[in-house]
Amino acid sequence: MTTFADLGLSDELLKAVEDTGYTTPTPIQEQAIPHVLRGRDVLGLAQTGTGKTAGFTLPMIDILASGRAKARMPRSLILEPTRELAAQVSESFVKYGKHHKLTQALIIGGVAFGDQDKKLDRGVDVLIATPGRLLDQFERSKLMLSQVQVLVIDEADRMLDMGFVPDIERIVKLLPFTRQTLFFSATMPPEITRLADQFLHNPVRIEVSKPATAATTIEQRLTVIDAQDKREALRRLIRAEPVQNAIVFCNRKRDVDIVGKSLKKHGFDAAPIHGDLDQATRTATLDLFRAGGLQILVASDVAARGLDVPTVSHVFNFDVPIHSDDYVHRIGRTGRAGRSGISITLATPHDGKYVDAIEKLTGKPIERFKMEGLEDARREPREGDGAGDKRARDRKARERTRKFDRAPAPRAIEDGVSMEAFRPDPEAIAAAAAVVRDEPAAPAAREEKPRAARPPRAPRNRDGEPRAPKAEAAPPREEKPRAEKPRNDRPRRDDKPAAPASAEDKRRDRRERYGKDDLGPSVVGFGDHMPAFLNVVVPRIWEKPARQEDTAEMPAPETSSEAEAA
Numbered sequence: 029m030t031t032f033a034d035l036g037l038s039d040e041l042l043k044a045v046e047d048t049g050y051t052t053p054t055p056i057q058e059q060a061i062p063h064v065l066r067g068r069d070v071l072g073l074a075q076t077g078t079g080k081t082a083g084f085t086l087p088m089i090d091i092l093a094s095g096r097a098k099a100r101m102p103r104s105l106i107l108e109p110t111r112e113l114a115a116q117v118s119e120s121f122v123k124y125g126k127h128h129k130l131t132q133a134l135i136i137g138g139v140a141f142g143d144q145d146k147k148l149d150r151g152v153d154v155l156i157a158t159p160g161r162l163l164d165q166f167e168r169s170k171l172m173l174s175q176v177q178v179l180v181i182d183e184a185d186r187m188l189d190m191g192f193v194p195d196i197e198r199i200v201k202l203l204p205f206t207r208q209t210l211f212f213s214a215t216m217p218p219e220i221t222r223l224a225d226q227f228l229h230n231p232v233r234i235e236v237s238k239p240a241t242a243a244t245t246i247e248q249r250l251t252v253i254d255a256q257d258k259r260e261a262l263r264r265l266i267r268a269e270p271v272q273n274a275i276v277f278c279n280r281k282r283d284v285d286i287v288g289k290s291l292k293k294h295g296f297d298a299a300p301i302h303g304d305l306d307q308a309t310r311t312a313t314l315d316l317f318r319a320g321g322l323q324i325l326v327a328s329d330v331a332a333r334g335l336d337v338p339t340v341s342h343v344f345n346f347d348v349p350i351h352s353d354d355y356v357h358r359i360g361r362t363g364r365a366g367r368s369g370i371s372i373t374l375a376t377p378h379d380g381k382y383v384d385a386i387e388k389l390t391g392k393p394i395e396r397f398k399m400e401g402l403e404d405a406r407r408e409p410r411e412g413d414g415a416g417d418k419r420a421r422d423r424k425a426r427e428r429t430r431k432f433d434r435a436p437a438p439r440a441i442e443d444g445v446s447m448e449a450f451r452p453d454p455e456a457i458a459a460a461a462a463v464v465r466d467e468p469a470a471p472a473a474r475e476e477k478p479r480a481a482r483p484p485r486a487p488r489n490r491d492g493e494p495r496a497p498k499a500e501a502a503p504p505r506e507e508k509p510r511a512e513k514p515r516n517d518r519p520r521r522d523d524k525p526a527a528p529a530s531a532e533d534k535r536r537d538r539r540e541r542y543g544k545d546d547l548g549p550s551v552v553g554f555g556d557h558m559p560a561f562l563n564v565v566v567p568r569i570w571e572k573p574a575r576q577e578d579t580a581e582m583p584a585p586e587t588s589s590e591a592e593a594a
């Protein structure tokens with residue numbers, strides 16, 4: 029069996045790997061590391077969960093070990109589609125580079141420019157970035173890319189989905205022609221093949237199996253129920269299952285909020301994560317979940333993309349994902365690297381074709397099970413029931429929380445792969461909990477203006493997005509190429525996250541924050557100015573009122589996922 033020592037890594041690096049507890053390289057590590065160390069370009073077909081991050085991080089640390097970075101001229105660049113993935117890669121460099129003296133900077137949107145500027149000024153060996161913020165920094169003349177020796181493009185197909193390809197092409201043009209390029213993608217649609225051909229020079233192609241095949245350890249189940257019974261079904265399942273910690277996936281961010289609030293209201297330890305939350309809340313929620321201080325993370329696909337949560341016992345699909353690839357990504361959150369896990373999907377009678385597509389992709393039928401009596405629960409009185417009932421519910425909620433506190437660390441060694449065991453970390457929990465629990469999750473846009481200064485809410489369409497009138501044509505979108513419009517002349521306060529100025533900037537920032545399928549509210553053409561007629565709130569008469577039990581906290585009707593999908 030190949031060991032890390034066989035791959036040609038330095039002793040310092042082997043020591044760092046040993047400290048993590050990993051004994052055997054994963055297939056992508058085994059195949060990629062020797063080639064990367066030899067300076068070859070690599071085309072890696074691999075998803076998250078395969079160990080690909082260490083596959084490029086480890087050899088890069090050795091490659092960059094000799095040499096020094098000059099101010100504003102990073103020596104390597106890693107492009108990631110989302111801020112969370114970028115932060116994860118940054119953590120990997122910290123973990124594996126602890127016996128080296130490499131410097132790194134994380135250049136992502138949604139956080140202050142000030143610290144990023146300082147790091148870039150000092151010079152960094154490793155620059156990890158999302159495309160939008162990287163271009164911002166370049167245009168602010170904070171950065172030159174002429175010394176980049178190693179380029180990593182990670183999750184290329186995801187970048188394509190999120191509309192980042194033009195930005196990436198632009199970035200690559202700014203890099204030296206002679207460089208080493210490592211290109212990773214889970215799938216190879218034609219557009220990605222075109223990019224790979226364009227960016228890579230005589231690459232070694234490495235393909236490792238999808239986590240879906242690794243997921244023989246994942247027990248997959250599915251139940252078909254009425255859309256209006258989903259929340260009750262979810263609660264029952266969480267109570268009935270031995271849930272150590274779980275991710276509940278919803279197709280829409282709006283439902284992420286609804287389900288998160290509903291679970292909390294019923295006494296579960298749950299918090300939402302999606303693109304509308306400000307970056308601090310997203311980061312803290314994730315940290316809390318990772319540290320074992322939060323039992324249930326309710327997430328959208330984009331927010332959870334590639335999340336590396338070492339031990340998730342359950343994945344609940346509150347909705348059947350519309351793209352079958354997303355199903356594979358979702359269930360890949362559990363059963364990672366040889367561990368066992370359970371995935372339970374709540375389907376409605378209308379989801380048949382999506383379920384078929386998933387089963388076709390994974391090549392495996394999902395086991396069906398029945399849930400009885402859900403409609404009875406709909407008839408149960410809830411509002412106004414006696415104080416005794418409420419006390420009983422509160423007691424049950426407390427018991428559930430205590431059960432979670434006592435839950436043992438799961439066994440994490442299977443198939444000869446040693447993994448970090450799940451150990452709640454009190455310090456990390458306290459720090460993250462302060463943000464998640466004390467500060468209500470506010471949409472990012474609100475952060476930038478004091479509440480009083482915000483214009484009244486505009487009428488919304490049925491997706492909850494601001495409605496732009498047809499008659500009042502919006503001014504045409506910014507069409508000038510970015511290069512003709514240098515943005516570094518704009519005044520910017522460095523101690524604040526800068527608001528993107530051009531239409532393209534705004535679109536890009538939204539993409540980075542929400543992803544293509546998860547686009548946040550968009551107002552085209554009005555900017556901060558809101559014509560008075562738009563401020564008239566139109567009642568949403570076409571939607572039936574939310575069920576009483578959840579109206580107190582619910583911002584939207586309960587069958588919204590169905591209504592929206594329709």
Ligand code: AMP
Binds near residue numbers: 052053054057080337
């Ligand atoms: P990635 O695909 O890079 O997101 O990695 C998935 C998970 O596998 C992460 O939790 C890594 O820490 C873990 N991992 C990476 N390499 C190994 C290894 N050689 N043995 C066991 N676990 C690993």
